[in-house]
Amino acid sequence: MTAKNHDARDPVTAHPRPDFPDQDQPHPGWTGPMDPPPDHGETSYEGRGLLAGRAAVITGGDSGIGRAVALAYAREGADVLFTHLPEEEDEARETSRLVEEAGRKAVAVCCDIREEEQCRALVGRAVEEFGRIDILVNNAAYQMSQPDGIAAISTEQFDRVMKTNLYGMFWLSKMALPHIPKGGSIINSTSVQAYKPSPHLLDYATTKGAIVTFTQGLAQMVVQDGVRVNAVAPGPVWTPLIPATMPDTVEFGKQSPLGRPAQPAEMAPAYVFLASEQASFITAAIINATGGTPLP
Template identity: 80%
Template sequence: MADDQRDRQDPTEQYPRPDFPAQDQPHPGWSGPMDPPPDHGEESYRGSGRLEGRRTVITGGDSGIGRAVALAFAREGADVLFTYLEQEEGEARETARLVEDAGRKAVAVSCDIREEDRCRALIDRAVGEFGGIDVLVNNAAYQMAQPDGIEAIPTEQFDRVMRTNLYGMFWLTKFALPHIPAGGSVINTTSVQAYKPSPHLLDYAMTKGAIVTFTQGLAQMVADRGIRVNAVAPGPVWTPLIPATLPDTAEFGKQSPLGRPAQPAELAPAYVYLASQEASYVTAEILNATGGTPLP
């Protein structure tokens, strides 16, 4: 890894490649025990004022892609309110530190977005803290592998996946839109799973396909308001969700043409671009970051 994200590097060798050491964590997982440790851009992301003064909300911002996006947004000049689960308080403190070290306001909110009232309260909190919202990033998600097939997926798991990945996104967007001015945007996190579903992630993949449809439909609905709606579709990314939800992480990401999983820091620039004024004519788009896996 280089000292700056703009330094030219061989992407096949930029970060560790599998095989990785065996590791297993209880859900939701933590960054600290991961081997190799995930990179959120702590040492490499250099901002250039592309989001100066923006008021941003990021769900699932305590670790993984969410932390990398929070860090990048802050270094680009944005204030950040982000959500985390109660058991992830330690991770949330680290994200808040990174945002504050960039000289921006950090508001960490423990919030289970499966509940409509909590989603409404979260948006009210953001408006109270910032006076409005310029960018909403719907990033929080839940997955749990079930290698034994659809018969092994309990209704409790199915309900949690749907409510976290879809209901929360729907409610937060619905409540946030009245506070997003022209020039603002909504960015959703979908996945390569939307196009190339893995059988052991059937319920998760279903939701990621729905997020693509939601993104493209909503973008048309709010285009005349001057609000853009896009999504990022990552391939395999090395986050705490992986050792916490997959049975075998040794070869994770090996199947990508680049031969390794992405690090969270490699996804953050996509969100920065979609949030910035440079993407003024980009809406209803899915920005694929899959390490070379072709998608429609």
């Protein structure tokens, strides 16, 4: 579905494997300094028109999984509005370039989804630009590793994690639903952390478990409106969030059965599938893209 070279590749060696150079960045992290550089599908993703004429909203679309999804959606024929933080303007410009290079409309919006009114304005902007929202991807997230455990998690950090990962998703889903037509979908980013929490990511893992519950509950609530709600649960993925929030990047991803982290490009096909007509009978589902870690 995604590769121009259709020869099968060994998934163990298809992308870089740790050990990686030790690297550290301030939050939110940037793509450019990362070694190895993340692969968003720039040279590999080949669209098939699966989302032709659709309008998508993606939070955290400036880099990482969000950028890979924006690129894939554009190459599948969708226009894309995506959010970024003020520090991520350069990253956002690159995502816009990739979307526009695919011949689709790109709208980059600086937005802090921890703020209810900014979420409301974001939905209004999407409706102004597109007239509707066919696909909402709640992807933006915040984490900060705390190896010293719960005692090191401040109330400020806890609030930031909860508001970014849960409040933003709640507000945007609630506000977008009146503008999502029958056949539209909401796709949430959860995580392997929802099922196998790492102690140093306690607050983050808590939100990812809640996203699973929210996804399955909302899916049942809106199914009669013709809207599908699903989620993707990635394992370790090589994105700017890693050098910006994790204490050790050298062995990142080595714990997965495949022995490496995913590249963002490997996550995008799941988001394309769930948004497409090929997934018309799928709602309340979680696609586990964990590199072989078994999940419930």
